[in-house]
Amino acid sequence: MTAPGEAAPSGVTDHSWGPLESALRGRRRAGGKCFVPYLTGGLGDDWLETICAVAAAGADAIEVGVPFSDPVMDGTVIQQANDRALSQGATPQSILAALRGAAADIGVPTAVMTYVNIAHHMGYERFASSLADAGVSGCILPDLPLEEVGEWAEHADTAGVETVLLAAPTAPDKRLPRICARSRGFVYSVGLMGITGVREALAASATGTAARLKAVTDLPVLVGVGVGTPAQAAEVCEIADGAVVGSAVVTRMLEGAGPDGVAALVAEFRAALDEAHS
C-alpha cells in the first residue's frame, strides 16, 4: 500500500503502515526530512521528561534504548549510559511502564532499541505484547539480522509492533531488497562500518548505502551510526529521508543537561534539516 501521490521508485511495500511508518512517511510527503533521536531509557531521574521535551522540540519519532549488559553494537557513550541506567535500577519493565504512562504526553511514535537477549529472555510473544501495551510502535534489535528475525517478527507483527531492520554498507546489492521487504517503520541504514559514536566527518558509506536502499524501496530510509552533528544530519539527508542520532544526544543526557538542554540540541538538528531541505 502506498499513499496517494507518493512516488515509489521500486520495491513498493505491501504491508500496512503502523504509527511509526505513517509518521515518517508523512514528514517525507510534506517535503521534509525525518529526525529520530535515541535516548537511553532509565538514565537519570528525568529521562521521561527529556523524551517529552525532545518530542516537542521537533523529533518525528523517538528511539528509546532499553539498556543491555553487553551492547556489542555500541560505542563508549551508549555503553556508559547503559551501565549508569542499569546501576540506577532500570529494567525493561520499569522503562515500559513509564512509557505506557506517558504515551499521550510524548505525542510522537516511539521505538524501543535493545538487544535480542532482552526479548528472548522475556519470551518473544510476551515482549512484543509488552511493547504494544506500553504504546511503543517499533522495535530495533541490532543483533537480530535477517536470517534470525523470523520468529520474533511473527510475534511482533501479531502484536502490531513494527520491526525495523538494519542494512549495512557490507551488504551485497541482492541482500538489500530482502531486508527492505521484511523491515517495518523504516529501514535503518547503517552509516559506517563500525559501532555507534560521534565521528569528525561523515563516512562516504553513509550516503552510499542510503542511495542503494533508496533505489530498491519506498520505505523511509534513515541513516544512523556515525551521524553526530546537525551538519552531518543535513548532509546524509541529501540522499536519505532522515537521520537517527544517538551518541550526541546521550552525551547531553550524561552531562546532566536536563530536558531543556537535550531538547535544545534536538531543536538544532530539526532546524538544520528544515533549513537544508525545505
Added chain:
Amino acid sequence: MGEPSADGRFGEFGGTFVPETLVPACQELDRAFRSAWGDPAFRGELDRLLSGYAGRPSPLTECPNLSDELGVRILLKREDLNHTGSHKINNVLGQALLAQRMGKTSLVAETGAGQHGVATATAAALFGMDCIVYMGTVDIARQELNVFRMRLLGTEVRAAETGSRTLKDAVNEAMRHWVAVADTTHYCLGSVMGPHPYPWMVREFQRVVGEEAHRQCAEILDGGVPDVVTAAVGGGSNAAGIFAGFADTGARLVGVEPAGGAAVGRAVPGIVHGSRSYLMQDEWGQVLEAESISAGLDYPGVGPEHSHLAATGRATYEQVTDAEVIEAFSLLSRTEGIIPALECAHALAWVSRARSELAGLTVLLNLSGRGDKDVDQMMGILG
C-alpha cells in the same frame, strides 16, 4: 559430533545473532572454511604445521601415582606439551592459515587467561600478520606474564575496561573492533562459541585432540575406549575437541564447569556473542558476571554444541568450587610432577570428588594447558 544445520544450529542452539554489518563476514567465513576443510592441500599444510611447529601429536600419559591415590585409572592427554603451552594453538594455526587463504592481513582476538592470546600472537608472528588482542583489565593484572609474551611476539594488547573487565568484555571489544575492519581482519575466536561457523569450525580444528587420543587409548586399552572422557568447560573448546573423538563410542562424556561460571549447570538459554546457548543471566536477561579462580573459565556462557550435548543427555556437566580446584592443582603437581593449568585442574577436581563412583574405571582427562602461567597467582594462595 557432525555438521550443524544449514542455519548454524546444533538442535535448538547456535545461530548467527550478529549485527547486520557482520553477516557477510560470517557467511564468507562459512564458505571459506567449508572449501578449505575439504581441500587436501589445506589439510596437509595444517598437519605439517601441527607436527613441525606445534609439536603434535601430544602424548598420552599414564598416571600411576595419582591413579593409586584416587583408585581410578587416569590417562592424561598432554595438550600442555604443545608449543605455547595449551590446546589453543590447534585452533589458532587452523584459523590463521584460513585467514591467509581468505586474503586477510590482520587478526583480532579476545583472551581470558592469555593462552588463546599468546597462541594467536604466535601464529600472527609466524604468518607475518598484524595482531590485536583484547583482554580484560582484571585478567591483565592476574596474567601479567602472558601479556608480556604477547607484546614480545609483536601483538598489541588492548585493555577491555567495561563490565566485569574479564573474558566476556574482551569478546565484546573484539566484536566491536571486528565490526569496523571485517574486510581486512579475521576475528580469531578462541573457543567453540560465537556466531556460526565458529562453534563448528573451532571444534573441527580441535578435533585432532580427540582423534589422537582415541588412537592412543586404543593402543593401551587393547582396542578399547576409556570409560569416561572428561575436560574443563568455559567456552568449551578443549572439551569439544576431545569429545569429538569419543562421541560415537560408549564412553561417558563429562564437562566440568566452575561453580561460579556454570552456564550449563543453570540451564537457562540466552543469546549473546552471536549464538543461542545456555547463559548465566539475571531475571531480565542481563548477562551475569562469572566468578572463577581461573581466568580462562571466567565466562558466563558456553558453546552451543555443549548446550545441545547437555540437552540431549550425550554429555553431562558437573560443577566444582575454587577450593576443590586448588586442591587438584596441588594433587597433580605432587603426585605426577605435572603442574596443570587452573582450567584443566577443574576436570581433575571433579574426578577426585567422584572417585568412589569412578573406582576401578579408566578416565581420560584432557590436560589442556600447563600451569606455569598460574604459578604466580597460586603462590599468593598457597604461600
